[in-house]
Amino acid sequence: MALQDYTREFGRNLNIAYPIMAGQIAHLLVAFADNVMVGKLGDAQLAAVSLGNTLIFIALSIGIGFSFAITPLVAEADAKGNFQKVKSIFHNGVLVSTINGVLLCILLFLSEPILFFLDQPDEVIVLAIPYMRIVAFSMIPLMIFQSIKQFSDGLSKTVFAMQATIVANIVNIILNYLLIYGEFGFPRLEVEGAAYGTLVARILMVPVLIFLLTRKVELKKYFTLIESFSVSIIKKLLHLGFPTALQMFFEVSLFTAAIILSGVLGTKNQAANQIALNLSAMTFMVGVGLSVTATIRVGNQLGAGNITELKRIARSIFLLTLIFDVFFALMFYSFRAQLPWVYIDDIEVVKIASSLLVVAAFFQVSDGLQVVFLGALRGLQDVWIPSLICFVAYWLIGFPVSYYLGIILDYDGQGIWMGLLLGLSVSSILMYLRYRYLIKLYELE
Structure with a gap:
């Protein structure tokens, strides 16, 4: 397909996504x-x-x-x-x-x-x-x-x-x-x-x-x-809802753990961590909006039984997400020394926060894409394997690396955030591979 086959969906995607954002x-x-x-x-x-x-x-x-x-x-x-x-x-x-x-x-x-x-x-x-x-x-x-x-x-x-x-x-x-x-x-x-x-x-x-x-x-x-x-509908809601709740719990608890680890390093590290997290949360909301859009539009095409159109629409959302995330990454990196001053006047905290924003710039792409891939999988009503992916990526890979680099090797806040970057990147890759696998199964039916 040509690039315009995907870009012509941007308007529809944003109309659904912007109120959520x-x-x-x-x-x-x-x-x-x-x-x-x-x-x-x-x-x-x-x-x-x-x-x-x-x-x-x-x-x-x-x-x-x-x-x-x-x-x-x-x-x-x-x-x-x-x-x-x-x-x-x-x-x-x-x-x-x-x-x-x-x-x-x-x-x-x-x-x-x-x-x-x-x-x-x-x-x-x-x-x-x-x-x-x-x-x-x-x-x-x-x-x-x-x-x-x-x-x-x-x-x-x-x-x-x-x-x-x-x-x-x-x-x-x-x-x-x-x-x-x-x-x-x-x-x-x-x-x-x-x-x-x-x-x-x-x-x-x-x-x-x-x-x-x-x-x-x-x-x-x-x-x-x-x-x-309806007992059958309630069972389906619980079947989809419980693993989705686990997915959110694994990610939220990882970032909560990052806050606790930063507190171990001292008040200034914790303040700098909070600044970087708050800025990242703002840009993450764009990913959340596009993730819900992916759930809705993929779910629509699944109901219609049109897998070819499902693939085209999903790719348009993935591409739009990538464009936003690259922009956010460039913004974080370019203004890493200026953005923390909006929150605090402490030069030491600003310096630490600026170093965290370098890592945050890199994980803009992986964080945005993983939540949108997750939204597409939710549209396909696939929730249990993504929950397992979240647990492995965040708690078997991300957190241990955060602890080892940040606390054991004394890379401080940057070490903690490198663990977050790795966890989100692994999640993004595995979610995409899961999506590709399911699409191939649907195409064979």
């Missing part, structure tokens, strides 16, 4: 605003929010992983024009996600003792526990929102979840300002105020998204009369 980046910007607002209260308060969010983020990744199972199933059924099946997947998906949210909330309460084993100051733990308890309740509405979002994503209606997320995030920032500092007659709750802002915003996301979706005649029909719950 924008919504994810909005979450990161609000987290940044939260840190700035709480940071003005003092080091202990900021450390408490960071400590509480460590466990919350792991629980969140597991919950989102489960909900990702909804999208490829909806995309496939929608491509076949099976309205009743799409509706049943949606309603059963909401049930599974709601139960999942309740279980994650309980799990966060039960995990409180872990905070005492992380070698943190007592004053930080005292502040972190009530923060985590309040935010734990937000897992329930967040998982309900996530299930509705994944349903609408499966129908390629990605803009509504972005709009709901932006509205909720604006409310979050306003409530943070009022409740953290006690402005305009509101009680001054400090760290707990940030938690209540998050809880209210996540509750609000659900009705806002439902309102936006039901305004469309073609979508309103999915919200009428609750479908009878």
